[in-house]
Amino acid sequence: MADGAFQILIQNMSRLGFFNFLFPFLLALAIVYGLITWALKDQLPKSARGLISLIIAFFVMLYSSWNTMIVDFFANISGQFTVVATGLLFIAMLIAITGYKPKDLLENKTAKWVTVLVLVFIGIVIFFGAGAMWLINVPGWTVSPEVWAVLFFIVILAIVMFFLGQEEGGGAPAEKKEGG
Secondary structure, X not given: OOOOHHHHHHHHHHHOOHHHHHHHHHHHHXXXXXXXXXXXXXXXXXXXXXXXXXXXXXXXXXHHHHOOHHHHHHHHHHHHHHHHHHHHHHHHHHHHHOOOOXXXXXXXXXXXXXXXXXXXXXXXXXXXXXXXXXXXXXXXXXXXXXXXXXXHHHHHHHHHHHHHHOOOOOOOOOOOOOOO
8 A cells, every 4th residue: 555655646746736836936935035034124024025925936936837947956956965965964974983073173264265165166066967057058068077177186286285385383474584
């Protein structure tokens, strides 16, 4: 009896348009309402924020009826986010096993910026990996593995040069002695 119950549930939800219409509608409603509340809580009453959010969410539903790629995008980005989140959790566990705490690692300003840049890079990779390449017109040569290998090599070189370029003892350049 239970064999394939979830498959049947997902198929029924898909057939009824949950993924094509309802979920993009609800996601847009939540995001727009949250942003308007965060930015204009004192300027707009709750009813106006709700109405604006509802109208924009209906337009998103209309857009998703025209462009079925939005469902593929959300499915891909959700799946890839889960994979990346699992990888980051595994990395955090490895760091914890070595005895370090993430808070201790982030007390260094350089480490904070490196962490932010790595997270932005991961976000961009997830976004475009989920199928958002159609949003911008990217030349074909920019997505080739060779270009990414060269960019990865350049990033590694930049990180190495940054750390090698720092002075010992606080990072301040050494002062020249006068008369010597």
